[in-house]
Amino acid sequence: KAGVTQTPRYLIKTRGQQVTLSCSPISGHRSVSWYQQTPGQGLQFLFEYFSETQRNKGNFPGRFSGRQFSNSRSEMNVSTLELGDSALYLCASSSTGSGNTIYFGEGSWLTVV
Amino acid sequence: AQKVTQAQTEISVVEKEDVTLDCVYETRDTTYYLFWYKQPPSGELVFLIRRNSFDEQNEISGRYSWNFQKSTSSFNFTITASQVVDSAVYFCALSKRGATNKLIFGTGTLLAVQP
Numbered sequence: 065k066a067g068v069t070q071t072p073r074y075l076i077k078t079r080g081q082q083v084t085l086s087c088s089p090i091s092g093h094r095s096v097s098w099y100q101q102t103p104g105q106g107l108q109f110l111f112e113y114f115s116e117t118q119r120n121k122g123n124f125p126g127r128f129s130g131r132q133f134s135n136s137r138s139e140m141n142v143s144t145l146e147l148g149d150s151a152l153y154l155c156a157s158s159s160t161g162s163g164n165t166i167y168f169g170e171g172s173w174l175t176v177v
Numbered sequence: 178a179q180k181v182t183q184a185q186t187e188i189s190v191v192e193k194e195d196v197t198l199d200c201v202y203e204t205r206d207t208t209y210y211l212f213w214y215k216q217p218p219s220g221e222l223v224f225l226i227r228r229n230s231f232d233e234q235n236e237i238s239g240r241y242s243w244n245f246q247k248s249t250s251s252f253n254f255t256i257t258a259s260q261v262v263d264s265a266v267y268f269c270a271l272s273k274r275g276a277t278n279k280l281i282f283g284t285g286t287l288l289a290v291q292p
Contacts, residue, residue, distance in 0.1 A: 106284050165224055
């Protein structure tokens with residue numbers, strides 16, 4: 065069974081640009097969550113999507129957005145990139161139900177220069 | 178508010194030593210979930226265990242064991258006879274009912290196992 069797949073794995077963007085990251089969840093999983101990991105702030109929850117609807121949201125500015133498609137694949141977008149957006153962005157998926165195991169992908173390493 | 182504290186920033190042990198990683202959590206919810214993840218240098222968070230607040234039974238999986246104590250709000254993780262391959266950053270995390278996929282992570286503990 066394939067795991068959570070994230071693309072691209074590495075990317076470099078210039079300040080002010082925008083970026084889109086993609087996530088394919090484990091087959092059958094309908095919940096997709098996104099996390100940002102930085103040395104200073106650690107692992108922080110961005111948002112969660114379930115059945116194409118945002119179900120939970122973290123404390124990030126509106127420049128961070130996401131969406132989920134009918135096949136449960138998800139994308140997150142960051143507009144007007146800032147140097148501080150440089151981070152590892154992790155996607156996670158889980159099946160329905162409370163307290164289910166949450167599986168993570170390998171992440172997308174974003175560097176903003 | 179929910180909070181997870183991993184007071185140990187870095188631990189260094191020699192192979193075959195036992196090591197315990199501490200995790201203390203704060204929550205006002207009666208139903209919550211606790212997790213441990215391992216993060217090797219590649220970046221992926223590898224799931225190790227999930228516990229719900231009603232299940233205080235300790236668990237053992239091979240060289241890994243977990244001690245969940247609600248009385249002290251702790252969920253500690255022990256590796257017995259550590260190996261070099263155990264070297265990684267370990268994260269403890271907490272979520273609550275109604276937002277079970279919104280994990281609150283601790284700051285992580287870097288474990289270095291020396292040969």
